[in-house]
Amino acid sequence: MCKIRTFFNSAYINKCQRAMQKRTSAHRTNLQQVETPLLFPRYGEHGAFYRFKSGTGRVLPLFYVYDSYLMAPESWAEVLTLKGSRSIRGTPYDGVFVALLVEERHKHDILASGFDGVYTYFASNGFSFGSSHQNWKAIKEFCDVNNLLFVPSVGPGYVDTAVRPWNNHNTRNRVNGRYYDTSLQAALSVRPEIVAVTSFNQWHEGTQIEKAVPKKTVTRLYLDYQPNLADHYLQLTRQWAENFNKEKDKWLM
Structure with missing residues (x-):
């Protein structure tokens, strides 16, 4: 955790803000994937934590979730939808969670999961559906x-x-x-x-x-x-x- 503090402190000193990219693991629970219950008590109010205005109007820390497709939409929905059994929505652990879109079908999975957005990550145009410029519109x-x-x-x-x-x-x-x-x-x-x-x-x-x-x-x-x-x-x-x-x-x- 001391490395994370240094990560934010160095940004703050240089008048920058940081958003975190989290890597999904098939060996962790849905709540562990989100990680905000662990991060927020220590760093949630840090001045260098990048925040974005969510669809609900709240200004919340933003996270990019890499390889989000490794976990089923139903599992994500338990924590990322309002009616989920372990929902973090509206709690002190809420955030703006942006999922990785690789294949075209992922956009429907991302929506069902309760994510707030999508990103394409890969720099090679044409490598994936998401990274192909012609598909961005x-x-x-x-x-x-x-x-x-x-x-x-x-x-x-x-x-x-x-x-x-x-x-x-x-x-x-x-x-x-x-x-x-x-x-x-x-x-x-x-x-x-x-x-x-x-x-x-x-x-x-x-x-x-x-x-x-x-x-x-x-x-x-x-x-x-x-x-x-x-x-x-x-x-x-x-x-x-x-x-x-x-x-x-x-x-x-």
Whole structure:
């Protein structure tokens, strides 16, 4: 738990907020998956815990739930729906829970489970139904009809062949930032409330946007951003964030 405190404290010092991504395990109960009864007494009021206005009007901590499809909708519904036998809704342990959408059928499971929204996570366009830009409009329409939050996830590129040599067909080249631009434009075109970036520093999947300089070891060549500067993707992220905020203001007019 001390690592979690450091996680929040460092964000607070740097005037940032953090939302947590939780990984679903088939070996844990539904209440253990949610984890808020464990987290909230210690960190629920922390100033760096990112909060979002839920469908009920309450401003609550936001959680991304990775691999949410590993647990049956009926089990999730016990804790995430108002009438669930172990419901946390309306209690001090309530939150905004956003589930991972991989396959098209997952959107119906997510709705039945009682989740508050969906996110797509994967940075490789075309890898899954959820990560395919061409499907985002339909997903957003489904979410709007069912009062769900839609969080499209974008990335600067994708290459994981250093750890998954067989997966070259899912590689997406950065093209000096154009892949990132295209992904972000696709996300903004459906007018989401939140856009997620995959990732800040997941180097083994080639999705990092943090500063990078050329480096080669005996076993690996690290991708850099040349001929662009080391902070090229941070600058692109800043520009798109500013654009996103301006666009959102127009949507609300």
